[in-house]
Amino acid sequence: MTTHPHTTEPRWRRLPEERPRQIVEAALEVFSEHGLAEARLEDIARRAGVSKGTIYLYFPNKEALFSEMIRQMVSVNIQDFAATLSDDESPRDQLERYMSYLWRYLRTPLFEKVYRLTMGELHKFPHLLRFFIEEVTMRSMRIVSGIIRRGVATGDFRAVEPEVAARIFHSTFVKHGIWCAQRDQIPFLAMHSDDEVFRQLVDFNLHALGLSPNVPGTSSRA
Numbered sequence: 001m002t003t004h005p006h007t008t009e010p011r012w013r014r015l016p017e018e019r020p021r022q023i024v025e026a027a028l029e030v031f032s033e034h035g036l037a038e039a040r041l042e043d044i045a046r047r048a049g050v051s052k053g054t055i056y057l058y059f060p061n062k063e064a065l066f067s068e069m070i071r072q073m074v075s076v077n078i079q080d081f082a083a084t085l086s087d088d089e090s091p092r093d094q095l096e097r098y099m100s101y102l103w104r105y106l107r108t109p110l111f112e113k114v115y116r117l118t119m120g121e122l123h124k125f126p127h128l129l130r131f132f133i134e135e136v137t138m139r140s141m142r143i144v145s146g147i148i149r150r151g152v153a154t155g156d157f158r159a160v161e162p163e164v165a166a167r168i169f170h171s172t173f174v175k176h177g178i179w180c181a182q183r184d185q186i187p188f189l190a191m192h193s194d195d196e197v198f199r200q201l202v203d204f205n206l207h208a209l210g211l212s213p214n215v216p217g218t219s220s221r222a
Contacts, residue, residue: 106177
């Protein structure tokens with residue numbers, strides 16, 4: 001994602017259909033810097049290089065803009081991954097591929113910004129917190145629980161409760177993503193690279209489902 005954090009020059013050369021995305025990208029930066037409560041549409045417009053009135057053409061308020069930011073930057077990617085799942089692929093391969101996809105996202109600056117917003121701000125906006133949980137967290141967990149349910153049915157995984165396993169799976173990955181973003185302050189992770197932490201997560205989750213990881217601890221896809 002390319003942003004221009006300090007430009008004030010309007011970028012009207014962009015096509016009109018690009019402007020919603022342009023505004024959403026600017027909103028992410030302004031929300032990240034000032035928080036959702038303190039961010040102003042004037043600042044977002046200035047960062048996007050458009051007028052404040054242009055924002056109102058697409059978004060009635062900050063809450064609607066935040067929701068669209070989450071849809072465009074996070075949930076659409078989860079939907080795209082879900083569309084790639086096929087019964088031609090084994091449950092194990094699907095799960096390993098999703099672990100790789102999820103870990104890549106968790107180690108992006110986008111995740112760090114979204115996490116700070118959701119944890120630090122959304123308690124002030126309960127309807128947006130509910131939206132985020134449904135749009136992102138539960139959507140991700142449904143993918144995992146579906147894979148696990150299929151694996152249990154085929155005998156690839158041991159008999160576990162898919163929804164419970166998906167919740168624990170998701171939380172272990174997300175928490176390690178948070179810790180790795182602050183690695184220098186986390187003594188028990190400071191000496192481990194992202195690849196090492198990923199292999200540890202794969203190893204743990206596959207063993208929890210009754211599987212032995214591929215040597216050296218993950219699939220070739222990761």
